[in-house]
Amino acid sequence: MFRSKSDIFAFIETHHAQAGVSALCRRYLVTTAGFYAWSRRGESDHAKQDRVLSKEIERLFALHRERYGSPRIHHQLATAGWRVSRRRVARLMQAAGMRAKAVQGYRAKASIHQRYARHPNRLWNTSVTKPDQVWVGDITYLKVAATWWYLAIVMDQYSRRILAWTLTRQRTAAVTCAVLAQAVRMRPARGVIFHSDRGSEYMGAPFCAQVAQFGFAQSASVRGPGDNAHAESFFHSLKAELTRGISFATESSLRRQLDEYMLYYNTVRVHSSLNYLSPLAFERRAT
Structure with missing residues (x-):
């Protein structure tokens, strides 16, 4: 030392x-x-x-x-x-005893790569080289008082930018449809590959119909952690840096902290995988 x-x-x-x-x-x-x-x-x-x-x-x-x-x-x-x-x-x-809030990494399981006919994992054969080529979605849970709430996001995989998010008490296709529509309103795009896990809120008919309506190609991970690694990594960072060890008494207090964190994550927080740029700065450099 x-x-x-x-x-x-x-x-x-x-x-x-x-x-x-x-x-x-x-x-x-x-x-x-x-x-x-x-x-x-x-x-x-x-x-x-x-x-x-x-x-x-x-x-x-x-x-x-x-x-x-x-x-x-x-x-x-x-x-x-x-x-x-x-x-x-x-x-x-x-x-000086300065240690960053830890983020435990995810490791993919190599033994579970199986293909599914309806929604294959299109990322296996895709090289992501620009924004709006691949979007990823996922849901995690956050605790408010004694109640679990669900945070759903849409992220641009190229830049790691969070395009849309919502906090809700329910985990349904209506929630994933709403957050995807929010992302499309922010960044109208066609031909995007939308990747998620195989939860019912993504594989159900309402969400699949909306993906097709937007002109997107749907992609889904295999059954196991790590295959939606970008979204999973974001949730690990958020929980380590924002919610771990903190109790939120109300939904509004959690929502305010999420608002602040999303802005920080997109515009300030640098990523080693993005050449130590923020998602927004990385996107601007690419355009």
Whole structure:
């Protein structure tokens, strides 16, 4: 974590107001006498840079509400003109106890690739190279007080942009039809592949008829996690960064937080898979 005792002493100098010199010295196995001797000598240029850099890292970490780990923080610093390695950023974040809200990844099951005649998985043979080529839809559950609510989304797979979403008490074809219609109103398009899982709200006659009415080709995943990975990844991020550990007393309070998060996700939050751009910035670069 630290390359030298000087790095430890510099860290203690920065954080001793919160935790105390003695406690920090015990934690990092150095002596208080050594710390005060170092203080009288003055810190090195490298330690001074670490102290300034740590404050900027803390600012960015707080700005993004503890959602960014060292790769994204490093990218933000580099964009702002800082010349610093990712390893150094990771070291300073670890030393300060800054750890991004975790998102556990999904892993596809390779043994369940089966084809279905009516709605095949069209993504297996599709290379996604532009917006409005593939949209994906999915539903997850969120808790309000003691009641489960359902969040349905439509996402552009190319840019990861959330095109439409709705929060409802029911999980029906009427809900998926409504959120798809909302996405089409926002971005009229033809010839889109719409991909989802095989839940009844997507495979039922009302939704299939609407997909055909919009001139879309319907695609469906195999039976198992991971085959609708972009939507699943978004839900994991949302739950890790917004709802985990938080209790929502009312539907309106959850809806306000979702409004804010969707705007943040589309316009601010950078994605490593999008060359550290936000979905909106990535789309603009492609057009």
